[in-house]
Amino acid sequence: MTEEEYKQEWLAGKHQSVYNSCRFAEDKVQYCKNWIKENVPWANIDNPSNVVDIICKQKVRIATDKEYCKLCSQWSDKYWALSHVTFKIQIPTPYMCYGPLEYNACKEYLKPGMIVKMTHGSGWNIKVNTVNEQVIENVIQKTNEWGKLKYAYIAGYEAQYEIIPSGVLIQKILVDTPTDYGFWCINGKIEGISLTKKLGKNLEEYIAFVDKNGKQNPWFIGVKPAMDNLNKKQIQMINSMIPYVEELAKPFDFVRVDFYYVDGKPYFGEMTFTPCSGRLDLGTIGG
Numbered sequence: 001m002t003e004e005e006y007k008q009e010w011l012a013g014k015h016q017s018v019y020n021s022c023r024f025a026e027d028k029v030q031y032c033k034n035w036i037k038e039n040v041p042w043a044n045i046d047n048p049s050n051v052v053d054i055i056c057k058q059k060v061r062i063a064t065d066k067e068y069c070k071l072c073s074q075w076s077d078k079y080w081a082l083s084h085v086t087f088k089i090q091i092p093t094p095y096m097c098y099g100p101l102e103y104n105a106c107k108e109y110l111k112p113g114m115i116v117k118m119t120h121g122s123g124w125n126i127k128v129n130t131v132n133e134q135v136i137e138n139v140i141q142k143t144n145e146w147g148k149l150k151y152a153y154i155a156g157y158e159a160q161y162e163i164i165p166s167g168v169l170i171q172k173i174l175v176d177t178p179t180d181y182g183f184w185c186i187n188g189k190i191e192g193i194s195l196t197k198k199l200g201k202n203l204e205e206y207i208a209f210v211d212k213n214g215k216q217n218p219w220f221i222g223v224k225p226a227m228d229n230l231n232k233k234q235i236q237m238i239n240s241m242i243p244y245v246e247e248l249a250k251p252f253d254f255v256r257v258d259f260y261y262v263d264g265k266p267y268f269g270e271m272t273f274t275p276c277s278g279r280l281d282l283g284t285i286g287g
Helices: 003-011 018-023 028-039 051-064 066-076 080-085 103-109 133-147 232-249
Strands: 095-098 115-119 125-128 167-172 179-186 189-202 202-208 219-221 253-260 265-272 282-284
Touching: 018 028, 018 115, 051 179, 051 253, 066 265, 080 095, 080 167, 080 265, 095 103, 095 282, 103 133, 115 133, 125 133, 133 167, 167 282, 189 219, 189 232, 202 219, 202 253, 232 253, 232 265
Parallel strands: none
Antiparallel strands: 095 167, 115 125, 115 167, 179 189, 179 253, 189 202, 219 282, 253 265
């Protein structure tokens, strides 16, 4: 079935889904704005006053400003981004490709302690604990399924993902449950730093949400973390990452730059321009 034939069936009432509603929307920018009004009704994109407002405003800008969208797309593309950061902060990645994952690549590069990631989305990951024919078959099948999807259409049109080529990375898992250092940057300046533990797919726990100096931040995302201030060692860790973060964040209205710190060394994770598609619960100290 061709794309147009599928669309005609969708127009006739078949294949109804949120994904397809965005995929076939005649005006995706308006679809994006309507989605924000429905899903983040507290966001004020006309006069932003907090980080959630700014993220939602940026979501619309990415959808409307082609040059800015292209820039955000490049840094949202895990292949492109990893290839354009300095080598010393790259996570060991023995295999990267655009296009479908081939059987021979799986045989050579899939090993216990590796993780398979897609270039063009978020959360499309497979941890490899053991390798056999069934595992290889499952990895190829799943990555092929993800490769046919556009992450841009999942939650209110995140346009930066629309033009990223589908591809696959196979990376080393640095540690089983790493602490994710998220640097929330507005107009190139670090305005908040989140420390989170990944507990599972789409499940994370905020350890701390601090300012650039490791002290309690006036705002945070979600439930207020138990830790108010970072200790000396943690501050040393974030100080080793800050020069890289500030350089990466310069061109953007907003970006969250994710890093890891393992065995005395910072590693670049990814750049996220519309975390949770803008659907975030903002908390404030004393609020």
